[in-house]
Amino acid sequence: MPTAATKLVCVRCQNTITVGNCSNCGGDSYKYWSIGNFGNGSLECRKCSEQWAIWTCKSCGTKNTIDKSMKECFIATAVYQGKITPEVTLLRSYRDNVLKQSKLGKLMVRVYERTSPPIAEMAYSHNMVRLLLGKLIVNPAVEIVKHIYKDKKSQD
Numbered sequence: 001m002p003t004a005a006t007k008l009v010c011v012r013c014q015n016t017i018t019v020g021n022c023s024n025c026g027g028d029s030y031k032y033w034s035i036g037n038f039g040n041g042s043l044e045c046r047k048c049s050e051q052w053a054i055w056t057c058k059s060c061g062t063k064n065t066i067d068k069s070m071k072e073c074f075i076a077t078a079v080y081q082g083k084i085t086p087e088v089t090l091l092r093s094y095r096d097n098v099l100k101q102s103k104l105g106k107l108m109v110r111v112y113e114r115t116s117p118p119i120a121e122m123a124y125s126h127n128m129v130r131l132l133l134g135k136l137i138v139n140p141a142v143e144i145v146k147h148i149y150k151d152k153k154s155q156d
Contacts, residue, residue, distance in 0.1 A: 007089070009096070013060040019043065024050040030084070074116040076141075078123035079134040087142045094145045 009016050021028050027047030042053035056063050073095070076088045099105030123130040 008055060013057060013062065015057055015059040017055075017057070022048060022050055024048050074113075074120035075123065075133055076138050078120040079130055079138045081130075087138075090142060090145055090149075091138075094148070098148075 007016055007018050019030060022030075022045040025045060025048035027045045029046040030043040031046055042051045044051045054063055073083075073088050073091050076091050077083050080087050082088065095109055099109055119133070123133050
């Protein structure tokens, strides 16, 4: 089975898919490739190196690019140096499934999406900035979200 980090979201209907086995070799593990920090990206099969950058949503037929459907978590991506790490996937899930469900949460996400790219660029360029962001902001945020999900599971 693919890892949890290989989920994509359709930009039109918001349907989430889990990337299945590679059609070329049957592999189930992928790595993300990007041209520039926020450029066009593709997924590459770790087994046969087959790459793809566009996928079609089975629900609505929309052609999606990998970058647009992964809905960037700019600062976490810079801190963890990858879009498909467990921590970035966890934060993306919290954003999509919790924050975006309320007006205040949607506002917070919009503000973050407008203000965070330059901070992330600084983190890509300066290792000390990346380390500080991780230690002071991103790592604590990941731990808080893990705790929230853990509490939610124990209440169910």
